[in-house]
Amino acid sequence: MTSYNNIYRALIVFFISMLVLSCNKPNKTENSEEKTATYFNDTILSLQENPKLIEFREFVSTLDSADENSVTLAKDKFKVLFTGQSKGLCDTSFVLFQNLLDSIELNLNKQLQNDTIDYAEILSGNIIPQKIKEFQSNLQKNGFKLLNSDGFVYIEQQRKFVLNNFAAFLSEPFNKYLTEIEIENAEGFAKDEKISISPQKLVNRIIWYENFIKSNPDFIMIANCNNYRKAYFTYLLKGYGNTKLVNLGTNELSTYFSSAYNYLLKKYPEAETTALVLPYYDLLKQKQPTSDLLKQYFVKGLIYDLD
DSSP states (O other): OOSTHHHHHHHHTTTOSSOOOOOOOOOTTSOTTSOOOOEETTEEOOSSOOHHHHHHHHHHHTSOTTOTHHHHHHHHHHHHHHTTOOHHHHHHHHHHHHHHHHHHHHHHHHHHHTOOSOHHHHTTTSOOOHHHHHHHHHHHHTTEEEEEETTEEEEEEOHHHHHHHHTTTSOHHHHHHHHHHHHHHHHOOEETTEEOSOHHHHHHHHHHHHHHHHHOTTOTTHHHHHHHHHHHHHHHHHOBTTBOSBOTTTOOBOHHHHHHHHHHHHHOTTSHHHHHHHHHHHHHHTTOOOHHHHHHHHHTTSSOOOO
16 A cells, blocks of 8 residues: 555554544643643543533534544534634644544545445546545545555545644644654655655654654653654564565665665764664674564564564
């Protein structure tokens, strides 16, 4: 499957179903009299919630999570309730919207799988029936797109839809996170079971998450950031699909990963990721076993077990 959706599919195996976005704790400088929910690991711990947050949650709960039109209803309600409100409250409330968006995406794809229409044929360049045009148009209006990759048709969120509609409401860290996700989505990750981005971009993504996590330790989806960093780091050490770590037969480090490691060492010599890669890279260059080091990294929760 083409596009960044590949990395999501791979990550689902580990920890999530697509992106589940979330938010920061309210800024301490904001109005202390305004009681918003404070999240820790996606759990609301505060004893008193803002009435607007409660109203929005109750509204979202009434919406059909299998109907794309629910997105616009929730978006409009969000703007009515939270225009002029604090960033902390908007961040906290936005997670409810994003969770709805994720649920709708999942349910739409389930419906698509059971549909008898051959969408792959329709999207191959032939004349598109009016009914399908309307379906595509309605998806786009509600923040989704219909994609065809190697004969596999699926529905995916349009990340720019979220940025265009919610950036003004959300905190700076939240916007940075959403912007990074949008960039990665546009760049893609894998195609035909091979990593499609350059070694440099793979490294840059890992370092982006490393730096973001350091700068925003209280970010509500810090666990999500850690998981994406962990997944990318796993691929950096072990390869992905047909992008092999070593060349078959020669046991030599592949050009892709040799380039990635050398770029990492030169560009980010002080990074935590570099300190972890360096001993591993040395073992590979010496053609020594790496299993013990990988086991250490797995035990420490730094990588996933793909074997």
